[in-house]
Amino acid sequence: MHVTSLRHLDGGVLEREWTLGDVPGILWTPAPASPPAPLPLILLGHPGGLRAMYPRLAERARHCAAAGYAAATLELPGSGDRPRSADLEQARTELRRAVQAGEPVPADTVERLVLPLVETSVPEWRAALDVLLELPELGGPVGWSGGLISVGIRLAVVEPRLGAAVLFAGSFAPRASFEDAREVAIPVQVLLQWDDEGNDRQQALDLFDALGTRRKTLHANMGGHTGVPAFEADEVNRFFDRHLR
Amino acid sequence: MHVTSLRHLDGGVLEREWTLGDVPGILWTPAPASPPAPLPLILLGHPGGLRAMYPRLAERARHCAAAGYAAATLELPGSGDRPRSADLEQARTELRRAVQAGEPVPADTVERLVLPLVETSVPEWRAALDVLLELPELGGPVGWSGGLISVGIRLAVVEPRLGAAVLFAGSFAPRASFEDAREVAIPVQVLLQWDDEGNDRQQALDLFDALGTRRKTLHANMGGHTGVPAFEADEVNRFFDRHLR
Numbered sequence: 027m028h029v030t031s032l033r034h035l036d037g038g039v040l041e042r043e044w045t046l047g048d049v050p051g052i053l054w055t056p057a058p059a060s061p062p063a064p065l066p067l068i069l070l071g072h073p074g075g076l077r078a079m080y081p082r083l084a085e086r087a088r089h090c091a092a093a094g095y096a097a098a099t100l101e102l103p104g105s106g107d108r109p110r111s112a113d114l115e116q117a118r119t120e121l122r123r124a125v126q127a128g129e130p131v132p133a134d135t136v137e138r139l140v141l142p143l144v145e146t147s148v149p150e151w152r153a154a155l156d157v158l159l160e161l162p163e164l165g166g167p168v169g170w171s172g173g174l175i176s177v178g179i180r181l182a183v184v185e186p187r188l189g190a191a192v193l194f195a196g197s198f199a200p201r202a203s204f205e206d207a208r209e210v211a212i213p214v215q216v217l218l219q220w221d222d223e224g225n226d227r228q229q230a231l232d233l234f235d236a237l238g239t240r241r242k243t244l245h246a247n248m249g250g251h252t253g254v255p256a257f258e259a260d261e262v263n264r265f266f267d268r269h270l271r
Numbered sequence: 272m273h274v275t276s277l278r279h280l281d282g283g284v285l286e287r288e289w290t291l292g293d294v295p296g297i298l299w300t301p302a303p304a305s306p307p308a309p310l311p312l313i314l315l316g317h318p319g320g321l322r323a324m325y326p327r328l329a330e331r332a333r334h335c336a337a338a339g340y341a342a343a344t345l346e347l348p349g350s351g352d353r354p355r356s357a358d359l360e361q362a363r364t365e366l367r368r369a370v371q372a373g374e375p376v377p378a379d380t381v382e383r384l385v386l387p388l389v390e391t392s393v394p395e396w397r398a399a400l401d402v403l404l405e406l407p408e409l410g411g412p413v414g415w416s417g418g419l420i421s422v423g424i425r426l427a428v429v430e431p432r433l434g435a436a437v438l439f440a441g442s443f444a445p446r447a448s449f450e451d452a453r454e455v456a457i458p459v460q461v462l463l464q465w466d467d468e469g470n471d472r473q474q475a476l477d478l479f480d481a482l483g484t485r486r487k488t489l490h491a492n493m494g495g496h497t498g499v500p501a502f503e504a505d506e507v508n509r510f511f512d513r514h515l516r
Contacts, residue, residue, distance in 0.1 A: 220480070220489070231476070234491070235465070243500075244465070246479070246489035255488075257513060261506075268502060 027157045035084070039091045046157055049150050050076060050107060051100040052083070055163055056091035064165020065096040066270050067158060069151060069181075069188075071172030073197065074105030074143075082252075086171070086259065093263035096164055100154055103146040114139060121198065125224045137200040140176045144202070148180045155187060167270045171262055175216075175233065176203040183209045190214070190269035192262050195230035196222055196251055204236045213241035213269045217258060222251045241269075272402045280329070284336045291402055294395050295321060295352060296345040297328070300408055301336035309410020310341040311515050312403060314396060314426075314433075316417030318442065319350030319388075327497075331416070331504065338508040341409055345399055348391040359384060366443065370469045382445040385421045389447070393425045400432060412515045416507055420461075420478065421448040428454045435459070435514035437507050440475035441467055441496055449481045458486035458514045462503060467496045486514075 030050075031043040038057030043050065055065060068090045072079045076099070087097035101107065104114040117139035124131045158164055167189040170178045174197045182191045183206050191210075195218040216234045220227065234244050243265075247255050275295075276288040283302030288295065300310060313335045317324045321344070332342035349356040362384035369376045403409055412434040415423045419442045427436045428451050436455075440463040461479045465472065479489050488510075492500050 220487075240493050242493060244489065244491035246491075248485050248487060257509075264502075 035088065037088065037091065039088055041084070041087075046100075046150075046154055048108065049100055049154070051098060051154055052076065052087075053096065053098045053158065053161075054084070054087035054091060055096045056094060058163070059094070062163070065094065065163055066167050066169070066266070067096045067098060067155075067164050068169045068171050068266065069155075070097050070099040071170060071174060071178050071194070072099060072102070073173055074102035076101045076106045089259040089263065090171075093267065095169075095263070095266065098154065098158055100147070100150055102143060103150070104143070111142070114142060131198055131226070133201065136198040137202075140174065140198065140200050141202060143174060144176050144180050147177055148184065151177070151181055152185055155185070159187070169266045169270055171266075173197050175199055175230075176206075179203050179206045179210060179233075179237075182206075182212055182214065188212060190266060192217060192265060194254075195219075195233065196225050198226060199229060199233055204233065207233055207236040208238045210238050212239060213265075214239055214243070215262070215265045216242065216244045217254065217262075218244060218246040219249060219251055219254060220246045221248055224251055280333065282333065282336065284333055286329070286332075291345075291395075291399055293353065294345055294399070296343060296399055297321065297332075298341065298343045298403065298406075299329070299332035299336060300341045301339060303408070304339070307408070310339065310408055311412050311414070311511070312341045312343060312400075312409050313414045313416050313511065314400075315342050315344040316415060316419060316423050316439070317344060317347070318418055319347035321346045321351045334504040334508065335416075338512065340414075340508070340511065343399065343403055345392070345395055347388060348395070349388070356387070359387060376443055376471070378446065381443040382447075385419065385443065385445050386447060388419060389421050389425050392422055393429065396422070396426055397430055400430070404432070414511045414515055416511075418442050420444055420475075421451075424448050424451045424455060424478075424482075427451075427457055427459065433457060435511060437462060437510060439499075440464075440478065441470050443471060444474060444478055449478065452478055452481040453483045455483050457484060458510075459484055459488070460507070460510045461487065461489045462499065462507075463489060463491040464494060464496055464499060465491045466493055469496055 027044050029044045040055045042053045090097040104111040120135045168187045170191040173194040175193045176199050178193045190213045192215045218230050272289050274289045285300045287298045335342040349359040365380045413432045415436040418439040420438045421444050423438045435458045437460045463475050
């Protein structure tokens, strides 16, 4: 883990940008408690493109910090400063075209876009966890919050350090995510924007239904893909308070 | 309003049983604040049968009181000590039979059961509000919390003193409730038990979709009809804190 920049945000939050191999990431930690105690850590999922996503990620991280959680995020494969993949770009273009045309998104397109992201990024998140949890200020347990929903679901299945997950149902999911969903046993809160213009509501409801855990809650709101109401940030913290404390 | 019994519960909550005409009701008020201020009031909806429902209603009222809300409830027509209606009993029997047999509940049965309850009880709730809001300790605003969902939706449309509603999606709704739903303009939180054995999940989702207000949130959990997780009681208070304070 190579720290490339370090700065203090408002409210005493320390922001560290770093790279692990060729994967850029950001870690946010609240001002140390007194007496100092190892912080639980929330992994902030997102659809890729750290620079464009930064304002929203930093806002979510500040909200985590206000409740005493550290937060960390990673760049997704093929996004931001990471090497592009022609296959991913092609699948992304097909998906955007279908959504904009109001046509059903072909299952094959979703698989070619999302499966490689799951297969590559989940091991990267796990490797980052190995390194992050070595830091003296971080102690676990670990939560996941955000999208892609397929990444969060796979991580919930394979990563035993993950104690709870908030899954943002704002992306199309391949068939494999339904199989993963049945294996999920940790507490889950699914966040769905009811009128998300670029998402399949019925698929999101089916995915919630498929989740194997009994400790699952669905929150649905209006406001479009990026219009999650502000009060849901508090709901995320309360969910983690119930399950990670 | 004729008070028939008065007693103190744990935590300083005052419980008054009363009748208005031939309709029995209960009012719960928290210990007076200092300085005293008029209390906002939550109307507690339920499926009928005050005696059988009492333990759960009193628990919900205590939770309201802990957040500084008064709570009140009324007996439904044809339930508890109120005169039975042969037509209602017949429709209720038909509905139970269909649910137990795992058959679709005929729309006609739902209409013959729910529509008369809506038509009769909504004016009764409004008349009770007239009387309750005369009490010096109550000042409004007013919220609704519970079922039947068709009663809550109609009240949200016709009662201007209602500022926000938590609708428990645990009962079958007639076509008329979908028409009412489109007229709802106040903030609404819909509570759905995903695996409610005596409810139609798809109808509940369609009803949420039909609600005209943009300020609507759906919370879905596991646990069957009576298994609403304890944390949802806090969510109810926080919803009212956002919209009634």
